[in-house]
Amino acid sequence: MAKEPSHTSAPLVQPRATFVDTRFRTRVIVFPDGSVLRVIKGEVLASVASHIEYLDAHPDFKRLEGRA
Numbered sequence: 001m002a003k004e005p006s007h008t009s010a011p012l013v014q015p016r017a018t019f020v021d022t023r024f025r026t027r028v029i030v031f032p033d034g035s036v037l038r039v040i041k042g043e044v045l046a047s048v049a050s051h052i053e054y055l056d057a058h059p060d061f062k063r064l065e066g067r068a
Helices: 049-057
Strands: 017-021 027-030 036-039 043-046 061-063
């Protein structure tokens, strides 16, 4: 009797990136969909792909490599 192949899927990896705000130590970023990110102590953690894309393109934010 043949065994059925197991259908194990890889765990979903949520994108994450930490950015340094080069202009402000604290601020709130409001996106068109109404979601917000808060800059605290000059850093912000983004975990939505569209937020990461926005912050990567914005001149005030620099991605911290090696940190999520």
